[in-house]
Amino acid sequence: MRASVESDEVYVALVSDLARTALPTTILGVTFAGVGLFVAQALGHAGLTAAVASGVLACLCKLALMIGQTRRLARRPYAPREARLWEWGHLLATIGVASSVGAFAAMVFAQPQMEPQMLATGLLFGYSSGVVAHLFIRPVLACGALLLAVLPAIASAAWFGDMPHRILAAMFGLFLVGALQSVFSAHRKAIRQIRLRLDMAALARSDTLTGLANRLGLREAFRTLSGTGDDSVAIHCFDLDRFKPVNDRYGHAAGDALLQELGARLRLIVGPPALAARTGGDEFVVLQPGVRHPGEAERFARRILHALSAPYRLGPETVSVGLSLGFACAPSRTADLEDLVRRADAASYAVKRQGGGVAPSGPAAGPPRARAGADSVPATCR
Structure with a gap:
């Protein structure tokens, strides 16, 4: 029919x-x-x-x-x-x-x-x-x-x-x-x-620059989740380290191009029912439902780090940026989006305060870049 x-x-x-x-x-x-x-x-x-x-x-x-x-x-x-x-x-x-x-x-x-x-x-x-x-x-x-x-x-x-x-x-x-x-x-x-x-x-519900969800799209996706009672939902929050030098050196058009490429990479690794959203200038949130144990969320976080830390081609130049990522988990049937975002944000900011992900680049490597290592994934799962 x-x-x-x-x-x-x-x-x-x-x-x-x-x-x-x-x-x-x-x-x-x-x-x-x-x-x-x-x-x-x-x-x-x-x-x-x-x-x-x-x-x-x-x-x-x-x-x-x-x-x-x-x-x-x-x-x-x-x-x-x-x-x-x-x-x-x-x-x-x-x-x-x-x-x-x-x-x-x-x-x-x-x-x-x-x-x-x-x-x-x-x-x-x-x-x-x-x-x-x-x-x-x-x-x-x-x-x-x-x-x-x-x-x-x-x-x-x-x-x-x-x-x-x-x-x-x-x-x-x-x-x-x-x-x-x-x-x-x-x-x-x-x-x-x-x-x-x-x-x-x-x-x-979408971010016009990257094609990812925006805050409204994130809230609606979270609201439609149906927890089975024995699984969890994870929220990954991250922003780009030293993104401002890219804008300062190459211009805002280059910064927009970088964000668009980053959005394309996120769409490749974040498929339904997971969802990626841009919530600010260089701030992103990834919703990961159906988490059976915290190790799944950590592995997913490392996949995001690995994919987004690879160099970006901006015209004739190649630049690299890093990210500080934190994630938080909660049972699906009791999870609250605002609480998860707050906890994941706090974990993300802890990376920046420790300074473990930031390193200057050499003179021939272009703008300063951030190193996103394995230690840059703090988590709060319960």
């Missing part, structure tokens, strides 16, 4: 929007119950009563599904695999509603009385317009509902009626084609709007 043009984020957003159709579903259920029972009683047709009962039951199931989905979304976003399960639930409930509406309309048009047919026509048009207006976000779902609801009415009106009914059946067919086209057109527009919304949200 997922379109090829939908990315994971777009797909999850579209399926999530299915939970926001409770009001039109409620209106449909009430209308179907009122109109359907009136027509069934007027015609004395047991089949109409059964169609109304099944349609109202399907509406109630769909409302219960939306309530459960809304509560689930209130906790945290879900992955595409879970979104697919919710979509299948909506598909089954929608099939129940649409087939009930279609069966009801078909049975009414098989009767000779005109008044019930007028009510059935109004119900059918109301349901179809609601499908186009609210289910276009899932085109397969919307098109299936339209076909199940309208095709039985077309067949019944054309088979059992006279010439005016055949004209009505042709009108239903034309309106059905227009409704299907409207569904796909609205779906394409929805994808464009959601992509724009996601892009704007990503910009709000």
Whole structure:
């Protein structure tokens, strides 16, 4: 049911929007119950009563599904695999509603009385317009509902009626084609709007220079962590030693280029679910979830040190900078971001106070550089 043009984020957003159709579903259920029972009683047709009962039951199931989905979304976003399960639930409930509406309309048009047919026509048009207006976000779902609801009415009106009914059946067919086209057109527009919304949200959570997360992105990533109760989360804080001489000697453009290259290196070694963020000029934070023991955090810290301490090529020049890195750990179920950052920052500043990572460079080596040795990784894990 997922379109090829939908990315994971777009797909999850579209399926999530299915939970926001409770009001039109409620209106449909009430209308179907009122109109359907009136027509069934007027015609004395047991089949109409059964169609109304099944349609109202399907509406109630769909409302219960939306309530459960809304509560689930209130906790945290879900992955595409879970979104697919919710979509299948909506598909089954929608099939129940649409087939009930279609069966009801078909049975009414098989009767000779005109008044019930007028009510059935109004119900059918109301349901179809609601499908186009609210289910276009899932085109397969919307098109299936339209076909199940309208095709039985077309067949019944054309088979059992006279010439005016055949004209009505042709009108239903034309309106059905227009409704299907409207569904796909609205779906394409929805994808464009959601992509724009996601892009704007990503910009709000990203550092424009390095492409890493910013403070907001870091907080959101930390908030979405789900601890298993027996693992920990680590926060690594570091800043660059003697970064200012690079700016002073080569200019701010060279400093920006260095930070961009540093961000690219971080993205290579920090993959999901870990996250790297730039929180200041040359200040960075790395979030490392799923830590089973402090040794994992220390090994990860040394990987960061090794990768970022390698020389940087800035045009014709090659420069080196170091970093003072500290990290802190806490159990995932009780971890607090601000406390972890504070402890990791304190460990990082301890490196600078000890002076163990700073050494001047030779005259031919360019600007001063910082040496990031193995002793530059203090940690506070508990």
